[in-house]
Amino acid sequence: MRTVEHAGLVAYVSTVPLEEFGEEPLRRSLEDLDWIGATARAHHHVVESVAETVPTAPVRLVTVYSSEEQVSDLLARRHDDFVAVLSRVVGRREWGVKAYAARETAPPPAEEEPTGGDGPGTAYLKRRQASLHSREDAWRHTAAQAERVHTTLADVAVASLRQRPQDPELSGRTESMVLNGAYLVDDDRVGEFTAALDALREREIDLELTGPWAPYSFTALDLDTAGPEAPDAP
DSSP, X not given: OEEEEETTEEEEEOOOOHHHHSHHHHHHHTXXXXXXXXXXXXXXXXXXXXXXXXXXXXXXXXXXXXXXXXXXXXXXXXXXXXXXXHHHHTTEEEEEEEEEESSOSOOOOOOOOOOTTOOHHHHHHHHHHHHHHXXXXXXXXXXXXXXXXXXXXXXXXXXXEEOOOOOHHHHOOSSOEEEEEEEEEEGGGHHHHHHHHHHTOBTTEEEEEEEEEOOGGGOOBOTTSSSBOOOBOO
């Protein structure tokens, strides 16, 4: 690992073999989950190490340039964009909050004996319909709780972002994920942020806090175009 510097900006780079990171080999490697996992862990380790000491704007995994001159040229061309992004995250870190539905469905209503002219088939259909409605109501209630969690935490954070919920294969949990939120929080408000989260814990949803992380979600900069992307901010 070494650095490339230009006008106060520092890029952390390393040399990689062309036979592994060239266009065609890289395309094949990106289909190999084990390779992606190992590469992502190495990338994350570098990013977190740098973020411990200085404001950091992580670039996308396997961002490849053919020479240090290209990196230096990038720092020159996008200098103002990088400065704007880095200024945004000074003294702040990213925190993640995931919410899971602790109760997947409401229990079906108790069976009742058919009344009036209802036969067994009609009574079954009514019970089935009532059960579905009950589950739908429970899911809407859970979704509303997740929205309340996000809104409350976003009020404490500098910026917030709702990401796509992960499926069980990625989350490692069997419960449905109803919130996958990222929050950029001032270092001096972390206590307030975690206290707000603890006050929101309820039986119907299970809240999971991760972080602090380098601000991956709040330093998005498309290196092929001009201008940083700004997530939601109060």
